[in-house]
Amino acid sequence: MKIHTATFHKSVSALQGLPESSMPEIVFVGRSNVGKSTLLNTLTGRKALARTSSTPGKTRLINYFLINDCCYFVDLPGYGYAKVAKGERREWGHLLGGYISTRQSISLVVVLIDSRHPALDADRQMMDFLDHYHRPYGIVLTKYDKLKQKDKVRARRELKSIVPKTRFIVNYSALSGEGTAELLENLEHYTG
Numbered sequence: 211m212k213i214h215t216a217t218f219h220k221s222v223s224a225l226q227g228l229p230e231s232s233m234p235e236i237v238f239v240g241r242s243n244v245g246k247s248t249l250l251n252t253l254t255g256r257k258a259l260a261r262t263s264s265t266p267g268k269t270r271l272i273n274y275f276l277i278n279d280c281c282y283f284v285d286l287p288g289y290g291y292a293k294v295a296k297g298e299r300r301e302w303g304h305l306l307g308g309y310i311s312t313r314q315s316i317s318l319v320v321v322l323i324d325s326r327h328p329a330l331d332a333d334r335q336m337m338d339f340l341d342h343y344h345r346p347y348g349i350v351l352t353k354y355d356k357l358k359q360k361d362k363v364r365a366r367r368e369l370k371s372i373v374p375k376t377r378f379i380v381n382y383s384a385l386s387g388e389g390t391a392e393l394l395e396n397l398e399h400y401t402g
């Protein structure tokens with residue numbers, strides 16, 4: 211797909227506040243700090259569309275971005291970060307889990323995984339959860355620029371063996387732009 215327009219639509223703190231489900235939603239999930247908000251910015255070519263930070267726990271709400279007036283990209287709070295207070299973590303977990311398990315208009319979940327740690331429990335649990343609710347998903351390996359060549363081969367191999375159901379695996383670097391075109395091509399099928 212080609213992105214012509216990308217605008218912030220709405221932030222939601224509770225499931226009751228979700229917008230009317232009139233368009234397909236492509237959802238971006240992953241551990242805190244994996245690069246979800248950064249990816250939204252590089253993908254849309256809008257530097258400050260989603261807020262990013264080197265400190266984990268930056269995104270705390272469900273953020274809707276309207277793309278080409280035809281679908282939403284949805285940025286979610288991260289999971290699996292120990293330093294966030296327990297109560298807050300539980301709250302995000304409910305919001306995230308409730309949203310993914312009940313929202314019918316989700317057309318695809320993009321799971322972002324840190325390419326340096328491709329097989330962490332938290333990510334496996336997320337993919338089990340997606341399987342359980344029959345949500346189609348694809349994988350983006352983030353921060354690919356930080357990997358040495360031999361680790362690049364290993365990261366993909368490790369992942370492939372544990373996630374046979376993924377629709378795609380894209381290597382991604384927000385620094386170099388690697389993976390942007392390939393990811394957009396894959397998303398095309400889920401925009402309605």
Ligand SMILES: Nc1nc2c(ncn2[C@@H]2O[C@H](COP(=O)(O)OP(=O)(O)OP(=O)(O)O)[C@@H](O)[C@H]2O)c(=O)[nH]1
Binds near residue numbers: 244385
């Ligand atoms: N080197 C490198 N750094 C990246 C890349 N993508 C993101 N980062 C950095 O990783 C940090 C976290 O990025 P965010 O996009 O805020 O991460 P997030 O997943 O939205 O985090 P939460 O909102 O806290 O869940 C920032 O310092 C980014 O600059 C990448 O491809 N390469």
Ligand SMILES: [Mg+2]
Binds near residue numbers: 246247248269285286
């Ligand atoms: Mg974020």
